[in-house]
Amino acid sequence: MSAALAVDVGWGTTTAIKTLVVLGVVPLTALLLGYIFLLKMMSHMQSRLGPMDPGGFHGWYQLIGDGIKFLQKEDIMPAEADRKVFALAPAIVVMSTFLVFVVIPAGPRMVVRDLDVGVFYALAVSSLSVIGVLMAGWASSNKYALIGALRAAAQLIAYELPLVLAVVGVVIQTGTMSLQGIVRFQQDGAIFGFSGIGLPLILTQFVGFAIFMVAAQAELTQPPFDMPVAESELVSGYMVEYTGFRFLFFFIGEFGTAFAFSALAATLFLGGWSIPGVDGTAADVLGPIVLVVKVLFVAFLMFWARFTYPRFREDQLQALAWKWLIPIALANILVTGVLKVAF
């Protein structure tokens, strides 16, 4: 990113700017996704309007108002809760969200740090939230929270595998784990000689895309995989004792991670910020916009599934991961590897 600035301001200032940008972007993305999909799209699909008054125009201010409301609430902790762990748990969940945003590129030079092991890092870091969830469930000293946390732990660990295996196919085909490299591969690629739209990896890795979407849905504990947060049974599961700004952290974590996973899917399978043929300064400007559009498309699919399906029972969920998704993902890797070597 230092190259994007005309002036060389040194490492310290650059890092500070990057940190501030990420800190600002993450809640903003959570807000955006929350408003568009949770408040408006869900409402319209359920033949109702959603918030209309706050802010005047279709209630755009609703979530910001909710955020301010949460910030000024009393900090209630259950009497028997483990205070330090209780306070630390939401921080860990949100921290893992922030960390994923470090490698997501929004333009040819707009990425906090383009790691060579970008994909590996992103997936590893996103699974840190399991620790936060377990801490939340245990520290709440509430049986419902504990059940929710244990379900979450089992589910999140189980669905890490299909997530990673689905991405391995992409890595084999592109030959690099760096996200910028994957985007470049898709931008410069060609389909049987026709290079008009590049080579979005969704065309060859459609199985991987499907598995990634299912596994991402489970990683986000969204219906149909929301057993840990089963609202009609556990009433928020591991989050049940959290109020005020701690709950806000969980909320930001949930929707920020939804944005992060959608961004990963858009980058890995749809070409990220790139439009074939557009390069240079135009890409600097258009890149983020293109990325957001692709992210909204992927998020639309995720949230549409969320509002439509009932939830799986825990054992059915595990059976789906271990008996179906992992074998299919392994088969996908095999086929990709064979085709990569053959062609």
Place this chain on the structure above:
Amino acid sequence: MTTTQPPGGLPEVEIDPAALRQLADARMNIELDTGDMILNLGPQHPATHGTLRLVVRLDGERVIAADPIIGYMHRGYEKLAEYRTYPQITTLINRIDWLSSFANEVPFIHAAERLMEIEAPPRAEYIRTILTELSRIATFLLFLGEMGLQVGAITPAFYGFRDREYVLNLIEAVTGGRFHPNFNRIGGLKDDLPWGFIAECRTVMAKVMESCDEFEDLVVGNPIFQQRTRSIGIIPAALGASYGVSGSNLRASGVDWDLRRDGPPYLVYGDLDWKVWTHPDGDSFSRYWVRLQETRESARMILQMLDALPAGPVMAKVPRIIKVPEGEAFVNTENPLGEMAYYVVSKGATGPFRVKIRSASFSNVSILPWLLRGCYVPDVVTILASLYFILGDIDR
């Protein structure tokens, strides 16, 4: 009076050992048990449809034993009825099953009319049947929506409520009240149908049929819903009958029994051409499916009744102060939740001497200790949703 053992201990009796095993399982003394986790579902809980408290003993995610604790909504209707006149009791019993309140009044009014040897005019009987079937549709639409919600799909609940509004508007147009019509009088009805009701009713019935098709697509056809409800909470037919489980719950276990067709004739069901729906499986899915079909059947019945509605008065000649002659009467009807019955003992006064209210959900919920053994915690929610009880009906 607060001991849990009958005074004098348990005497020697001959009991069938299989029944004894079953009863031993159902018997709970939860407070003394340690080791497994005891989870308290309710009385405030989204899954229990009201103030039902379910104390379950869990081993991991499996239920070892369950004990429903009811009575949080007990209003003492049977005691109150001894101090009220018959028209006053009609107001009370509306609130037993508050989602289909018109249907609660019918058996009581019939019992009083039988004791007084009064017959309501045919038009009144037709309108009573129409309103009963409308309340059946209203409560089943809510069920179709909220069972999806309990299983995790948020959207069907909104569709259920939305479509139910049309039916509630109809009931309000006739009776003045959406939820507690209090429209029956001994000898007939309070008032006649409003102008334009028949045409509006036809339109709404068409909407109801469309809505049922939507539920069939959205919920019944959904593979996850099927996975969550098939083979969950199977009630064997004979056991269900001996527990007193009735209505759609029993028909979903394959028992071809509907009081509208099989019991002593009441209202105008005998004049209509309709079908009783059963399903052989007896699991939660079949309970959902049977109620879906019954909603459609009710809509068809209403269309037939609208065509055949006779003209005439809606109220028979009835003295101003109602004094019901001495006698006893027992009337049971097929309410949306199951079999509802009133045993009315009258001693010639303006109010009854004793009213025994037999409500359907009471017996439907009494099978829970047997039904919930060995199932997972999420299945508890599915089973509770599929049995479809109303707290006012359990607790009276």
Place this chain on the structure above:
Amino acid sequence: MSEATAEAPTWSETGSDSLARLDAELGDAIVDRAAMAGDPVVRVAPDAWRRAAIACKEVVGCDYLSFVSAVDWMPAPIIGDEGSGDTSTPAQPREQTVGLAGGSTRFQLLACVESTRSPFRRVILKCDVDDAMRAESWVAVYPGADWHERETWEMFGIAFDGHPSLRHLYLPAEFEGNPLRKDFPLLAREVKPWPGLVDVEGMPGGADDEEAAE
């Protein structure tokens, strides 16, 4: 339909058939019988209560339990002022009475069983309960009687022999008394007497004013 034997009780066809089967099975245990809209009301001897249930289930074919409850035939104590013209509380009999199929005690058990098979059968069973306030439990025959008997025990005080765990159903565990007994007061009326028939004033500007103006 009165309990006096002025007219011979008439049963429907299935009612007569059910009654005949019960007669064959129970014989002397049936103390009295009556008809209610064609269905048999049968009063059995106290020691044959469970035998009657087994007979209904196996011989008559009534596999469905409707309810088990009780009736307290004692007249309710009078509330409120006798000669005040307060007609809000229904006037009740002044001395102990009996119902269909007779009875000789204050408390009577009342139960109804039906058949889910065709033809539709219904049998209403009654049984006297003497001062010892004990009766046989139906739980081994109809498992659903579990909750019905718990409710009868807590509302009337009748204990059931053979019931697995007779404890409170509706009322809190420390509750004292049996609410559905006639001598248990309906507290609302004790705490705050019913205002009775209230003289309702007409709406202002309505018919009353017009009549007064003329």
